[in-house]
Amino acid sequence: MQKIESITAMREAALALRAAGRKIAFIPTSGALHAGHASLIRLARAEGAAVVVSTFVNPLQFGPSEDYQKYPRTPAADGMLAEKEGVEILFTPTAEEMFPKGFSTSVQEEAVSKPLCGVTRAALFRGTLTCWLKFLNIIQPDLLVLGEKDVQQLAVVKKAAADLLLPLAIMTGPLVRDADGLAVSARNNYLTPTQREEALAVVRALRKAKEMVDSGVKISDRLVAEATHIIGQKRRLRVIYISVVDPRTMEPVREIVTGQCLMAVSYWVDEVRLTDNMPL
Incomplete structure (x- = not known):
């Protein structure tokens, strides 16, 4: 090399x-x-x-x-x-x-x-x-x-x-995740074990949104509300945005079309800013 x-x-x-x-x-x-x-x-x-x-x-x-x-x-x-x-x-x-x-x-x-x-x-x-x-x-x-x-x-x-x-x-x-589910990122190096554990709430929120879509939920506002609720239970996490978007344009999507949209999340873990996403 x-x-x-x-x-x-x-x-x-x-x-x-x-x-x-x-x-x-x-x-x-x-x-x-x-x-x-x-x-x-x-x-x-x-x-x-x-x-x-x-x-x-x-x-x-x-x-x-x-x-x-x-x-x-x-x-x-x-x-x-x-x-x-x-x-x-x-x-x-x-x-x-x-x-x-x-x-x-x-x-x-x-x-x-x-x-x-x-x-x-x-x-x-x-x-x-x-x-x-x-x-x-x-x-x-x-x-x-x-x-x-x-x-x-x-x-x-x-x-x-x-x-x-x-x-x-x-x-x-494709996005790569560690064994615990957290999206791999250089900024994960900043996290303490406690911060990392709290950040896993974001993974749970994304997975819950995907489960809801798979069960028939099509209105993006319901997905965003549920994800916000899950993340909001962790005191170290502050949401910057949660949005269901078209992955080509980043424009918000109101009604889910399976395979044509994703949930994008950006959030603070104390002073560490991270992002994640999940195709829906």
Whole structure:
């Protein structure tokens, strides 16, 4: 496995892969690699592609009061996981390499990014799109591989890729959960055992919503009310939003059509912000 820090070296390595007739799959991450990322690497390798993974905590996607400075950074463990899973290139640029002094361009999607996380995290999707588009220009992959855990991010990227006619395919991998049911996330590292136990109420709420749909409930307000009730019983949890949405547009859905909507949740566990979702 190659570890590359500079944009010039990354471009050269990608050119060499293409010259050798290889298909390139790219998985952008913020590092702190976990089982969810490993599942995406396996998905990409199953396509016969040379897998490039970035581990970059992107400063553009964090607001001024968010956790950029303390976000988990585990470069040694990232390298071990990437090598074990068969990654060919681990791209680890610095913020200065990606966004040198004078960098002043941004990319904004104006519809799918607006509800849900877009209401309270104005920088998130603009920063993500700006960074990832630069990555795509550097690497020029054939395949972009993304997880379904960050469901709004996925929808925003798909919309931008379609609008801008990006010359790549997008493949998605399912959300991965730990044995206790909590959605795998780097920010889970912040949780104490007590906080983690309380966060499991969100998993129970999502599963209850799915059970209600399976039993015939079709009105989204009933699902949201039940999920809110379950989560509200835990004193450390504060709901930011619970919404039943179309996964392509993130627009709210009033009546459930099985297989065409999901419940999205964002919540605080004390000072830790997490998200989760469940297809309905």
